[in-house]
Amino acid sequence: MQKFKWRHLVVLLFFIISAGYLSVLSITQPFLGIDLEKQGDNWVITNIDMGSWADRENIPIGSSVSSIEGNAPEDHFSVSMFEEVELANSFTIQTSARPFVYENIEQKGPLHWTLFIIIPILFFLSILAIAYLVHKRVPKRYSANQLIIFFLTIATGYLSNSGAVRDDLYSIFLNTSLFLVAPVILMHFLYNYFQELNIYWFSKKIVYSLYVFVIAVSSLEGVFLYSHNYPDAFGSIPGWLLMVLYIFLFSVIYKGLYIYKESPVGSIFKYMSVGMTVAFFPYIWLYLVPALLFGVKIISIEVGAFFLVALPITFMYLITRERLIDINFVISRVRYYALLSIIPSVLLTLGITWLMETISSRVTYVQIYLLIHIVFIMFLSIKEVLDFRLQRYLFSARYSYQESMHRMSKDMKDQSNAVDLMKVMRDEIRNVMNVKEIYIYSKHNKKNMYCVYDQIPDDILKHFDRELISYNYDIGSIIETEKGFGVIVGYSLEKLTMLWCKGKKDYTNLNRDEKTYLQTISHNANIAIENMSLIEDLVKELQTLKSDNTQKYPTWLSRLLFTIAENQRKQLSIDLHDTVLQEQLYLYRKMDDLIAHRHALEPTLQAELNMYKESLLDSIHLIRETCNELRPAFIEELGLVQSLKNLIHQYQLRSNFTVYFRSDEFKAGLDQERILAIFRVVQELLTNAMKHSEAKIVKLSLSNDEELVHLFYSDNGLGMDYSFKRDLFSHIGLSGIEQRVNGLNGNLEIDTSPGAGFRMTITFPYAAKKEVHV
Structure with a gap:
């Protein structure tokens, strides 16, 4: 845990006070969402933001604003600086019919409340909790100070969106400066984080240089906002600088990933790459780049900022977990689902846009496609997790093939010969699959001879002779005929071993899962049978090594057997010492402590407990003696x-x-x-x-x-x-x-x-x- 210093308190209070101001502003001031353009002597409404107060009130586009709070529109700071109507309690518009006066404006939009107020506030409170957790539990070597400041910067910047869309000057300044400085703080954290691991792949001078640029641009932004003289030429500079910062940030991360991907820290770089891609990709490529290059926005800024939640999740997971999830597996599954979803997403998008004839914007087509594609990926990912966790509970045991193979593997350990193992396999298949009679037999490949485990009807044997002559056999091969189906369990130059079923009771063919199950269980049985044969051959070979005259095994074999026995004695001694003996000692100490501190015990009960304690001590001595006999101490x-x-x-x-x-x-x-x-x-x-x-x-x-x-x-x-x-x-x-x-x-x-x-x-x-x- 780190010591709490006064400068930490100052920084924390700055973020908390700013967040409180932004929250109050968002709750008390409505988001009007009216964009204007000077046309002659009139300020004409050119656009209404979706989800805003003006959108709900159906303010007509093309009408002109004649006054704001009783004054000329250009006298209101939001119009003169940003050509927008915000932070106004009343205004008048002029339509072709008559003027309309809007007063006592209140914020009632559920969408705006959700995106601009509820989610940002909850996110900020969550970040405060995470910052407290980092301060309490994360060692200082993980550069916790930079990480906490980064988290608070992202959270406050996210919350400032609600004030920035209302043209609040302090909110705009916070929004610009915090989002500019956040990637630099993140690079600073990465440098210090990997410095503790003695990993260097970029210079700290780059971080300091970027701090200088960010502070300079943020200072200019503050001066222009304070003077109410915001140049149009400066409006795109923060956005382009933010783009450059993201390029630097991703260059640093992906360079580290390229250099260290095969090293022990490769997984850390992969986590950071995935986390930052999820956090910044929507904002950069769906909001920032289209806005800077084409003047359009595929997603709104609040939706893009929502993905920033991935950042604290990623870095908290990295610094608080000793074992990481298999990121390669996650990436491969998401990539697979993304490719799998392309065609259905395109088809569904075309179908929706064909039904909705009013769609005219290409941006809307892209938005619909992205939404459908993301939903498909999430659905497939959740389905895979649910299949793994819930399938055995939702489906009956009869069709739980995975559980059946587990039972089969356990039962195999108790069998000592191939005949018993084949019977276990037969019973397991009969229990799991809805089949009729099951027969097990072996057939000589060169002679017309059968070895059957149970009596097989003559018509089945004749059927085998007709159907199996020209078949290319392999372990796990499934043969289906009108008489039933069979699976090859064993095949050699001399004989073929098959498990044959007279068909399913519902007269249906084998489905894909059933075939996979039969093939897997037959392969497992074949491996077990081959191992049994090898062990039998080994025992027979060892028996032949024993001298007929002296009845002695070869010297090397005697030494091998006794070495194995001594190793088993040693392991048994360790197991007894580390488990049973330690448990007995624990119980003895607890009983001794109970007798020593419970003075109110009745004399007869205390005497009985002493007797049990002595018996327990004798048991301890016996276990120690057994351990010493199994493995002589010292x-x-x-x-x-x-x-x-x-x-x-x-x-x-x-x-x-x-x-x-x-x-x-x-x-x-x-x-x-x-x-x-x-x-x-x-x-x-x-x-x-x-x-x-x-x-x-x-x-x-x-x-x-x-x-x-x-x-x-x-x-x-x-x-x-x-x-x-x-x-x-x-x-x-x-x-x-x-x-x-x-x-x-x-x-x-x-x-x-x-x-x-x-x-x-x-x-x-x-x-x-x-x-x-x-």
């Missing part, structure tokens, strides 16, 4: 020996045996894979001793020589019959130890018999040996 920092000592200490706390551990002769430096493998082997041996051996003494020793690491384990437990070696390795966890040792290119020896305890010796080399073949 094993990399502590090293293998200290980690094994910590592990042994944990097991002795939970068991009835005593462990004697020797590691004096271990000096080897092992990699992380071997350290973790030894840790897991010891962990498994101690678990077996605790669960099965009933041992009282366990001995462990870890040592090494110049080439090998030696791990020895023995206990005085029950032992076992080692003659059933394969069964032994399959049921009490020793198979995992064997595979780990195998993965290290090591050797494992076991010496055990009933009642004689259990002994295991493991040896493996320091480093892995590269395997030549499997």
